[in-house]
Amino acid sequence: xxxxxxxxxxxxxxxxxxxxxxxxxxxxxxxxxxxxxxxxxxxxxxxxxxxxxxxxxxxxxxxxxxxxxxxxxxxxxxxxxxxxxxxxxxxxxxxxxxxxxxxxxxxxxxxxxxxxxxxxxxxxxxxxxxxxxx
Numbered sequence: 001x002x003x004x005x006x007x008x009x010x011x012x013x014x015x016x017x018x019x020x021x022x023x024x025x026x027x028x029x030x031x032x033x034x035x036x037x038x039x040x041x042x043x044x045x046x047x048x049x050x051x052x053x054x055x056x057x058x059x060x061x062x063x064x065x066x067x068x069x070x071x072x073x074x075x076x077x078x079x080x081x082x083x084x085x086x087x088x089x090x091x092x093x094x095x096x097x098x099x100x101x102x103x104x105x106x107x108x109x110x111x112x113x114x115x116x117x118x119x120x121x122x123x124x125x126x127x128x129x130x131x132x133x134x
Contacts, residue, residue, distance in 0.1 A: 005029060007081045010131060017065060017074045028059040034114035035130065036061055038107055042116065044075050044133055082106070082129045092126040104134025 009032050016024035026032060028050060039045045046064040053059045066075035083089040091097065096117045097106050106117035110127035120127065 004081075004085055006031065006035075006130065007084065009035065010079050010081050013063065013065075013076065014079055017076050020067075020072070022065060024063050024065065026061045026063065028061045031114070032061060035107055036063060038105075038114060038116060039133065042105055042133075077134050079131060079133050081131050089129045090127065091129055093120060093124045096121050096126065097129060097132070099132045100134045104132060107131050107133065
């Protein structure tokens with residue numbers, strides 16, 4: 001069992017993309033579900049499905065990864081953890097990061113929930129920088 005479930009989530013996606021898998025299955029939590037919804041809304045994954053466990057504890061997330069139809073290049077180029085348990089990274093609304101000069105996204109945990117860096121900049125809220133996706 002890992003001490004950082006978000007790092008485990010990102011690593012499973014990263015490994016599945018490198019191995020050209022179509023579907024990856026990950027243990028679920030509310031934070032992971034929020035990150036998955038953002039990845040789907042921004043077009044980094046093809047689809048997702050939340051599966052509840054029989055004993056109502058945990059469950060799984062099935063993620064269908066997205067690839068270019070003819071060249072088989074994955075939609076997720078890099079996905080990296082920024083704030084970790086040993087070193088938390090927080091940013092104010094006027095100091096939010098730009099990933100690849102706006103081509104990628106940063107997922108921010110704010111008082112309004114999980115949102116992207118662009119939405120946080122627009123809403124004028126800061127928070128903990130969870131990860132970068134490009």
